[in-house]
Amino acid sequence: MSTLVNEPEGGSRLAERVSDAALAVYIALFVIFLLAPIVIVVMTSFTPGETVAVSLDGMSLRWYRRFLEYRPFTDSLITSLMIAALATVFAILFAVPAALGIATSRSRLANAVTSFLLSPIAVPPLVVGLSSLYYLSELGIGNSFVALLITHTCVSVPYVLRTTIAACRNLDPRFGEAASVLGASAWQRFAHVTLPLISPGVFAGALFSVLISLDNLGVSYFFGSATTTTLPVVMLSYLQNQFDPSIAAISTVQMLIAIVLLVVVEKIYGLRAINN
Amino acid sequence: MNTLANPLRAAPRRRFWISPRVVLCAPALIVLALFFGMPLYENALRSVGISAIPGAHSAFTLSYYHKLFTDPYYVGIIFETLKMSIWTTFWCLIAGYPVAYFMVRRAGRMAGPLLFVLIMPLLTSIIMRTFGWSVLLGRHGLVNNALMLLGAIEQPLRMTQGPAIVYVGNVHVMVSFMVLSIIPVLRSVDPRLEESARALGAGALRAFLLVTLPLSVDGIITGCLIVFMIINGSFIGALLLGGGSVVTLPLLIFQQFSQAQDMGFASAMGNLLLIVVLICLYVQGRLTGHHAETRA
Amino acid sequence: MKFGKLTNWKKRHAMFQSANSISGAAAGADAPATPLRSQPLSLEGVSKRFGTITALESLSLDVRAGELVALLGPSGCGKTTTLRLIAGFDYPDTGAIRIAGRDVTNVPSNKRGLGMVFQNYSLFPHLTVAENIAFGLRMAGVPKRDRAPHVARMLDLIRLPGFGDRRIAQMSGGQQQRVALARAIVTNPSVLLLDEPLGALDKNLREGMQFELKSLQHKLGITSVMVTHDQEEALTMSDRVVVMNQGRILQSGTPRDVYDRPRTRFVAEFLGAANILPFSVARGEQGWLDIAVGAPHGDARVTCRVAHALPAPLGAGASGELAVRPEKLRFGAPRDGEIAFDGVIQARVFRGSQHAYRVDVPSLKQTFSVYEQSNSTAALEPGHAVSVSIGQDDLVVLEAEPNERDGATR
Numbered sequence: 001m002s003t004l005v006n007e008p009e010g011g012s013r014l015a016e017r018v019s020d021a022a023l024a025v026y027i028a029l030f031v032i033f034l035l036a037p038i039v040i041v042v043m044t045s046f047t048p049g050e051t052v053a054v055s056l057d058g059m060s061l062r063w064y065r066r067f068l069e070y071r072p073f074t075d076s077l078i079t080s081l082m083i084a085a086l087a088t089v090f091a092i093l094f095a096v097p098a099a100l101g102i103a104t105s106r107s108r109l110a111n112a113v114t115s116f117l118l119s120p121i122a123v124p125p126l127v128v129g130l131s132s133l134y135y136l137s138e139l140g141i142g143n144s145f146v147a148l149l150i151t152h153t154c155v156s157v158p159y160v161l162r163t164t165i166a167a168c169r170n171l172d173p174r175f176g177e178a179a180s181v182l183g184a185s186a187w188q189r190f191a192h193v194t195l196p197l198i199s200p201g202v203f204a205g206a207l208f209s210v211l212i213s214l215d216n217l218g219v220s221y222f223f224g225s226a227t228t229t230t231l232p233v234v235m236l237s238y239l240q241n242q243f244d245p246s247i248a249a250i251s252t253v254q255m256l257i258a259i260v261l262l263v264v265v266e267k268i269y270g271l272r273a274i275n276n
Numbered sequence: 277m278n279t280l281a282n283p284l285r286a287a288p289r290r291r292f293w294i295s296p297r298v299v300l301c302a303p304a305l306i307v308l309a310l311f312f313g314m315p316l317y318e319n320a321l322r323s324v325g326i327s328a329i330p331g332a333h334s335a336f337t338l339s340y341y342h343k344l345f346t347d348p349y350y351v352g353i354i355f356e357t358l359k360m361s362i363w364t365t366f367w368c369l370i371a372g373y374p375v376a377y378f379m380v381r382r383a384g385r386m387a388g389p390l391l392f393v394l395i396m397p398l399l400t401s402i403i404m405r406t407f408g409w410s411v412l413l414g415r416h417g418l419v420n421n422a423l424m425l426l427g428a429i430e431q432p433l434r435m436t437q438g439p440a441i442v443y444v445g446n447v448h449v450m451v452s453f454m455v456l457s458i459i460p461v462l463r464s465v466d467p468r469l470e471e472s473a474r475a476l477g478a479g480a481l482r483a484f485l486l487v488t489l490p491l492s493v494d495g496i497i498t499g500c501l502i503v504f505m506i507i508n509g510s511f512i513g514a515l516l517l518g519g520g521s522v523v524t525l526p527l528l529i530f531q532q533f534s535q536a537q538d539m540g541f542a543s544a545m546g547n548l549l550l551i552v553v554l555i556c557l558y559v560q561g562r563l564t565g566h567h568a569e570t571r572a
Numbered sequence: 573m574k575f576g577k578l579t580n581w582k583k584r585h586a587m588f589q590s591a592n593s594i595s596g597a598a599a600g601a602d603a604p605a606t607p608l609r610s611q612p613l614s615l616e617g618v619s620k621r622f623g624t625i626t627a628l629e630s631l632s633l634d635v636r637a638g639e640l641v642a643l644l645g646p647s648g649c650g651k652t653t654t655l656r657l658i659a660g661f662d663y664p665d666t667g668a669i670r671i672a673g674r675d676v677t678n679v680p681s682n683k684r685g686l687g688m689v690f691q692n693y694s695l696f697p698h699l700t701v702a703e704n705i706a707f708g709l710r711m712a713g714v715p716k717r718d719r720a721p722h723v724a725r726m727l728d729l730i731r732l733p734g735f736g737d738r739r740i741a742q743m744s745g746g747q748q749q750r751v752a753l754a755r756a757i758v759t760n761p762s763v764l765l766l767d768e769p770l771g772a773l774d775k776n777l778r779e780g781m782q783f784e785l786k787s788l789q790h791k792l793g794i795t796s797v798m799v800t801h802d803q804e805e806a807l808t809m810s811d812r813v814v815v816m817n818q819g820r821i822l823q824s825g826t827p828r829d830v831y832d833r834p835r836t837r838f839v840a841e842f843l844g845a846a847n848i849l850p851f852s853v854a855r856g857e858q859g860w861l862d863i864a865v866g867a868p869h870g871d872a873r874v875t876c877r878v879a880h881a882l883p884a885p886l887g888a889g890a891s892g893e894l895a896v897r898p899e900k901l902r903f904g905a906p907r908d909g910e911i912a913f914d915g916v917i918q919a920r921v922f923r924g925s926q927h928a929y930r931v932d933v934p935s936l937k938q939t940f941s942v943y944e945q946s947n948s949t950a951a952l953e954p955g956h957a958v959s960v961s962i963g964q965d966d967l968v969v970l971e972a973e974p975n976e977r978d979g980a981t982r
Contacts, residue, residue, distance in 0.1 A: 016480060020382070027378050030371070031393050037408025037448065038400055040418060044411055052411055094304040101300030115557075117304055120312055122553050124509020126526050127319070127546040128312070134322070134539065135315035154312040157304060177661055178694040180681045182708035183759070192707075196698045215401045217512065218526075222533065235403050239516065248411075251404035258399040 038255070045248035052245050063249040072234050073250060079145075080231040081257075083152050083220075084213035088206050090149075091156035096202060099161055100194075103168030114165070118158045125218025128155060133222040148223045148230070152213050159212060160205035167201025168194075200269035207265045211258055316550060323544035340544035354548075357524040361508045364446040368503050369496065371447060372454035376495070377488075379455070380462045394452045402449060406516045409445045437519025445513040450506060454499040461495025462488075501560045505553050525549060612637050612795035613658065613763045618667035619819075620653055627653040629819040630667070635763070638793040640786065642800055642810035646842070650819040651799045655765055658797065660684050672762045682711075687756030687794075688765040692772055693748045695740045701751050702727075702736030708759035726754040729788070746777050753785070757794060764789070766798040770805060782808050803843050807831060815839045832897070833881070837970050840895035845941050847901070849894040849967075856885035861969065865894065865911065866936055873935075874911045880969040893970045898928070898941040900966040903958045912961045915940065917954050927951055931960055 044052060048060035067073050098117060102110050120128065128151065136147040171194065179193045217232040224233055231254070239247055321327075325337035344350050375394075383390055397405060413419050423429050465488055473483035511526035518527075529545050613635040620628040628650045635641050643651035656662050658669060660681025668677045676684050687708075695704050705726050706719040714722075727733050730750035740748065749769065756764060769785065770778045786809045789796050800806050806813050807827040814824045815838075823835040834840035837848060854875070855862040861880055866873040878894070886892060906912035915931040918939065929942040929952065940960055952958065 019480065023374060023378055023382065026374055027390075030375055031390075033448065034393060034397055034452070036418075037405050037412055038397065040412050041404050041408040053414065053417060094307055097300040098304035101297040105297065113301055113305065116313075117301075117308060119557075120308070122505055122557060123316070124506075124526060124549050124553065126509055126511065126529055127316070127549050130529065130533070130542065130546050131315035131319035132311065134543075135311075135318055138318075150311050154308055157308060161304070172694070174690055174692070174694040175696060177659070177681070178688065178690060178696075179707070179711075180661075181659055181684075181686055181688040181765075182755070183682050183711035184707075185682055185711075188711055192711075193696060197696075211399060215403075217402070218509070221530070232401060232403060235401075236512075236515075239403065239407065247403075247407055251401060251407065255400045255404065262399060 041248045042252050042255075044245050045252045047245050047248075050244065052243060052248070063245045064253070066246045067249045067253065070246065072229070072238075073231070073246070076229045076231045076234040077250075077253075079229060080214050083145075083148055083230060084210045086149055087152035087156045087213050088160070088209040090153040091160045091209050092202060092206060094153070095157045095160035095205070096164055096198075098157075099164035099168055099198075100190075103165050114161075117161055120155045121158045125155070125216055126221070127218075129219040129222040132219070143223055143225050143228065145228050148220060148228045151219050151223070152216065155216065155219060156209040156213055159208040160202065163201045163205035163208070164198060167198040170201075171197055203265050203269055207261055210261060214254065214258070319543045320547050320550070322540055323547040325540055337540075340541045341548075343541065344544055344548065353523055353525055353528055356522065357508065357526070360442070360446070360514070360522065360524055361504050363443060364450060364507045365500050365503045367443065367447045368451045368454040369500060372451045372499070373458060373496070375451075376455045376458035376462055379459055381467065394455055397448070398452055402510075402512050403516075405449055406445050406512050409441060409448065410517060413441060437517065437521065439518065439522050442513050442518045442522045445517045446507055446510075449510075449513065450503045453502050453506070457499030457502055458492060458495035461498070462492045465491040497560065497563050501556050505556045508552055509549055612672055613797065614670045615654070615658070616668045616670070618654075618657060618664040618669065620650075620657060620662070620664050626819055628657075628664070631819070631821060632667075633814065633821065633824070635795055635797060637795055639811040640789055640796040640798060640809060641812045641814055642798045642806035643814050643816060644800055644803060644806040644842075645816035646801060648818075649816040651801075651816050652767065653819075654816075655767055655797065655799045658763070659686060659688055659765055685759075685762050686765060687759060687761035687763070689749075689752045689756050689767065689769045691768045693752040695748055695752055695755070697740050699740070700736065701732070701738045701740065701743070704740065704751060705736075705754045705758055707755060712759065722758055726758050730754045745773055746781060749773065749781060750784075753788070757792065762795065764794045764796040766796060768800055769798065771800075771802075778805075785809065807843070815842065817842075833968050834895055835881075835971050836973050837893060837895065838973060840968070840970065845898050845943075846895045847898060847940050848970075849896065849936065849938075850891065851894055852891045853886045853888055855888055856890070858885055861886060863892075874913065876911050876964050876967075878964055878967045878969055882969060882971060895968045895970055896962055896966050898943040899926075900962065901940060901942040902961045903942070903944065903952065904961055905959055906961040909965065910961045910963050912959050913940075915958055915960050917952050917956045917958060919954055920951060922946065922951075931958060933960070 045063055046059040046061070047053065048058055048062060095117075098113075102114050102117075132147070132151040132154075133142055136142045136150065141147045141150075175193050175197065176189050179189045184192065215232060216230075217236060220228075220230040220233050221236075223229075231250070235247060235250060323340055325335050325339070327334040344354070379387055379390060411417055420429075469491070470483045470487050473487045474480065478486065509526055511524060511530050514522040514524050514527045515530070525545055526549065529542060533542060613633075615631055615633045618628055618631045619626070631650070631654065633641075633654075643654060645651050653662075657664050658671075660676070660679065664677065668675055670676065671684055671686070696707065699707070702723050705723045709719045709722060723736060724733075727735060730753060732747060732750060735743075735747070735751075740751075743751065749772075753769075766785075770781050773781060782805060798806075798810065807830075810827060812824060813827050813830045815822045815830060817838055823830055823839050825833075830839065831843050834843060834846070837846075840846040840848070849865055850867055851863040851865045853861055853863055859879060860877055862875070862877050864873040864875045902910075913933045913935060915933040918930040918932050920930075921928045923946075925946060926943045927946050929940075929944065931940045931942055933940055942960060
């Protein structure tokens with residue numbers, strides 16, 4: 001490990017080994033703790049029986065079929081995906097220019113603007129949803145797809161903004177200078193150098209935005225209507241009313257979508273983008 | 277990013293010069309102000325009785341807050357909310373710090389896979405995770421089956437509904453945030469500092485407590501505040517795992533909304549949650565800023 | 573608009589053709605002075621302040637066609653600021669910058685027709701080698717088909733044929749350096765700027781690249797300005813060295829000039845080792861001084877006559893300093909035109925090609941540095957008494973530093 005001036009006596013070296021082993025055991029237990037519920041749900045989704053439990057009798061896809069047949073599930077999944085995608089696109093359109101404007105300034109004003117634009121992350125989704133519903137109802141667009149989209153966009157902006165600002169700040173200014181000497185106008189600098197080099201950060205933020213939006217219950221809860229119910233809302237009411245393994249099936253599907261997105265972003269841009 | 281000076285600085289300024297930065301930030305600012313800031317502002321107004329709807333009855337009143345802070349039922353709920361947030365934060369810290377320490381100091385090649393395991397739960401829906409606990413601990417769940425197999429119990433235990441399981445569920449959901457907040461700060465603590473303390477005679481535990489732990493306080497504060505803020509506003513755990521035994525403010529808002537209660541009171545509850553968040557953000561700003569100064 | 577950009581590029585290309593026909597020989601004091609307007613680059617009275625710090629103070633500099641000028645000085649001397657002003661990354665507070673006769677003082681950097689090699693190359697990591705090289709052409713609106721032959725020509729020139737599709741991360745430091753150079757010159761810039769171009773390379777690689785860079789520049793005849801803090805690099809590669817300190821130009825001349833005849837003590841000591849000897853004037857005329865070498869009230873002073881290039885001769889009784897390079901000192905009895913001092917060898921260090929001696933000279937109460945080729949004479953041992961001889965022509969009369977000089981007049 002390291003060379004110490006005073007070599008530990010035999011007893012304390014043993015204590016070190018024991019504590020290292022204890023830590024390793026703890027970590028193993030922790031991993032099991034983290035993954036157990038997830039694994040359980042995935043396994044439950046394949047149960048052929050009616051009870052919500054892991055079955056040892058064999059596997060069946062009946063609950064996945066149930067999920068595909070049950071209109072509210074499929075409709076709300078499509079709604080969720082559309083909202084997530086559109087909200088993320090709008091969030092990118094708003095957040096990327098804002099990040100470009102903010103990233104290079106350290107002034108108090110810039111910090112204040114940044115704090116404000118990042119604040120939707122901190123406010124409880126329930127409060128956002130509630131306030132937004134009342135407000136948009138007053139404006140006449142309450143309880144519609146547009147209203148839901150607007151609210152989700154507001155909540156998505158911080159995720160894209162945060163990673164994009166980090167990417168902008170990590171960008172070496174000398175690339176811009178090199179491009180300029182080579183004749184690039186400000187717009188060309190942006191399009192050919194800045195944008196390609198910050199796009200890993202933008203897409204990492206977009207990934208967060210999509211995932212958060214898909215899972216966002218608090219915001220969507222208040223906008224329930226035929227066209228505007230999202231998957232989490234439907235799942236919750238189903239859980240409270242019917243409680244069968246089809247919830248496990250949908251959850252597994254949702255998880256797979258998230259993993260696929262993660263893998264896609266990682267393949268294109270590398271894990272670094274997400275770590276940042 | 278832009279180190280190129282503006283040539284128009286040398287030329288005479290036009291009359292309506294708008295900095296390009298302002299133009300870039302404007303769309304985001306306008307949208308968020310209109311559709312995020314305004315709703316919250318109106319919510320705050322509604323909580324004191326001032327309605328934004330033209331023509332509706334509007335009179336300043338603190339009656340909603342009065343009810344909230346004096347009616348023992350609601351006061352109890354507020355305490356329950358705070359209690360849950362604080363305990364969840366505490367257990368996340370206790371459970372999460374060793375994980376962060378392991379990741380930074382001991383993991384080596386395992387750091388990558390371990391990071392994946394940490395992030396994995398964040399990819400799944402909160403419903404899935406919470407649901408998973410109720411399955412795991414259900415009457416036909418794995419734990420009960422294992423215990424019965426071992427002969428420890430005759431009948432399956434009722435474990436799925438109750439305060440303890442709510443905490444377990446909450447900690448499960450939030451501990452990754454705690455760990456991910458602590459890791460970067462812990463990483464910046466030079467391991468040689470702890471080694472120097474040991475070379476000077478301190479035992480391993482003392483060296484950790486006196487050197488590493490204080491230097492990682494920033495990460496601890498950030499993690500605790502994040503966990504506290506998010507749990508304070510969440511209700512899924514209490515809803516699905518509590519079975520009515522844990523009633524928090526967010527859960528109350530959720531449940532009461534469908535019963536068409538008066539808007540003012542709901543707004544007051546929501547506004548209270550918002551104020552707690554603002555306090556947390558302020559505290560975080562002051563504490564982490566202060567630490568950065570004293571270390572410089 | 574695309575057509576206009578194309579014309580711009582072709583204009584530069586035409587300029588390159590004519591520049592090629594001009595001999596790229598080093599411009600020395602004997603070259604005919606070319607009129608200011610047609611020179612590739614000139615700075616007039618440029619000054620720049622950052623807050624309370626004056627980075628450049630009324631700097632004037634002319635760079636002749638085809639020459640490689642090195643801006644040399646310690647960190648903070650203003651050389652990088654000067655380069656950035658020429659590039660257009662920042663704008664001077666006063667003064668003018670002219671490129672190819674055109675006043676570009678307020679022209680943004682993308683319209684100045686320059687090329688630049690950055691210290692860490694700043695090659696675009698998301699583009700291939702060929703795309704990096706073609707970038708300037710692409711910005712100028714040259715269509716894809718027409719870009720390819722130029723890129724191929726460049727790759728041949730830098731001896732990396734076929735490397736076009738490689739990623740930047742796959743290239744070694746030396747290769748990246750060459751790609752950065754190719755990227756800068758493919759657009760036929762009027763002036764090439766180099767910011768510590770070899771700073772990131774290993775020592776072994778650096779020497780080879782010095783020759784390569786210089787020969788390429790010479791062959792293409794591109795007017796170049798190089799910033800460096802490495803005196804050896806400046807002396808090796810440049811046609812003219814401009815020594816800067818504290819925002820001012822202290823001396824400008826050929827490497828030989830600046831090395832053998834430094835104007836001030838700073839220049840003398842920055843460009844290599846120098847022995848500094850005090851003297852007092854017996855009689856002074858334009859062009860020469862009768863002096864006594866040594867401290868004013870020392871004993872056994874040696875007298876001689878030295879040439880000087882001071883703007884005004886020093887009067888009788890005035891004092892000053894001389895500089896003489898260690899390799900110009902010789903062990904042995906003085907010959908005609910030489911003066912000598914008695915000394916005792918204190919220490920000797922073997923430096924590969926030469927021996928470096930420290931010789932204690934009691935009459936001057938100082939120590940000389942003397943370099944002798946290691947194969948020429950047998951090494952002398954410490955403690956050995958010697959006579960150190962110096963040619964009078966090798967004594968350089970130093971001017972006072974600019975601060976001291978201007979003190980009274982400001």
